Amino acid sequence: MDKGKRITGAARNKLAAELKAAYEGGASIRSIADSTGRSYGFVHRILTEAGVTLRGRGGAPRSKPGA
Numbered sequence: 001m002d003k004g005k006r007i008t009g010a011a012r013n014k015l016a017a018e019l020k021a022a023y024e025g026g027a028s029i030r031s032i033a034d035s036t037g038r039s040y041g042f043v044h045r046i047l048t049e050a051g052v053t054l055r056g057r058g059g060a061p062r063s064k065p066g067a
Helices: 009-024 029-036 040-049
Strands: none
Touching: 009 029, 009 040, 029 040
């Protein structure tokens, strides 16, 4: 895949399906971006367009001071 090349039509739909499968298989947006040579924002946008429910960022929830 050519980095930065505009992807439209059937090629975009195919890429969206591949990224969706990877994400739903447990890969992070960051790892997908690194493996495809695309930006985090691009991958995030494609997943959102594909109707993927994005996971939370993880980590321990923050407690309120004095709580």
